[in-house]
Amino acid sequence: MKIAISGKGGVGKTLLASLLSKTFAEAGYSVIAIDADPDANLASTLGFPEADKITPISQMKELIAERTGTQPGQADIFFKLNPKVDDFPEKYSAKHDGIRLMVMGRVKKGGTGCYCSENTLLQALLAHLLLARNEVVILDMEAGIEHLGRGTAQAVDKLIVVVEPGRQSLETAHRISKLAQDIGLLSIAAVGNKIRSKSDREFLISSMPGFEFLGFIPYDQAIIDADLANLPPGDSSQQVITEVRNIYQALLSTTKTPNPTK
């Protein structure tokens, strides 16, 4: 099962990615969680010890140079489009509580070199993870799906767009949905987060006609309090955990799934 999670910044993508990863791992699946959002910290949300010491792939200059055939720091007009990446998940990941985590990192933009080689390496790695691995892969993305090419997108079993009661998050959801259709990613579903009332839920449903909703995660002040106390927020709210388990069940029943591998 390959799951990509997107949505506007701040809606709770990382929280959902971390809790889904834990739920799959507890059910006996091998899980690779991918932090592909430079504006998030999946490692700390998952409770990884020394989360800030994990080096993102995009910062491994020598590795990028070796695999793409470029020179570090030089403009990279010529570079390999299919760099070798199949050893990355074992070599360049951290593991905790049965979850293997990879951090993609931020690719700097602009300049004359345009950092094509870093981007190419990350895209090749994503393609490998989505197309050639048997694990459950859970991808915490930014507010867009540009890292998915046409070929890779079709390997995604479900693109989950997280929304909250707020127009900006709906606009982003509709934009992501359109981008997804453009690259042939047709299996999209939504998850509502920070739901305070029945009317919040109805607002989201009526604003997103045609969207399948996998679930609605309640707003819980305990999540914010845990975060401020530097505790993994996902462990702090039983009602949130329960709803993520329902979302997990909804995923299993609406997508094809590999057998659990341990």
Added chain:
Amino acid sequence: MKIAISGKGGVGKTLLASLLSKTFAEAGYSVIAIDADPDANLASTLGFPEADKITPISQMKELIAERTGTQPGQADIFFKLNPKVDDFPEKYSAKHDGIRLMVMGRVKKGGTGCYCSENTLLQALLAHLLLARNEVVILDMEAGIEHLGRGTAQAVDKLIVVVEPGRQSLETAHRISKLAQDIGLLSIAAVGNKIRSKSDREFLISSMPGFEFLGFIPYDQAIIDADLANLPPGDSSQQVITEVRNIYQALLSTTKTPNPTK
């Protein structure tokens, strides 16, 4: 005065950018507001009519081709590094309530061309706006400042990092601060948003030692309600407007400012 606003997704960058733009415009300044965050909609937050009909610069394929010397849709290995952009603010902006708005748009990543020409055009445009214009420029950025090069960054009078009571927004703030120092942007300040209590405020101050705080915007449910009712959220809360006026005064007193131009 050139102000750049950054911070984690969802903290309220766009709200602050829109209210600061309005405050400067009401005081008689010529204001250019720049939406440089693909995950935001400054136009609708500013209450621009037909906000969704403004074409982002990054989507003007023929314009990009003309100014950078590339062919639309082709790999752009050779292109002009200093495309002409000085006519853009007049030609490619919308105007409403005395505020001129430009939307940069989303530059797609990846692929063999790496969209270097689009990035170069947007960077040249930002450089022009920051270095060669007399207006007050307010830049609503994403959770990073990669669009600012070393030369342009030094033209920013103040980089405002918006934070909310939450560890992720603090992590992002520290990361942005480090990136800013790397490119010589030393005039950084913070604004706290979604402040519910004195302890929220104290949490932010104690978590960001050495940061100058320009102000603390209170949490107000009226902002969310206005947003859900499709009204410009910034008009709905007098206490938020009042605090943004204080921030405006703090900006005037801590940065060099041009005389108001009308």
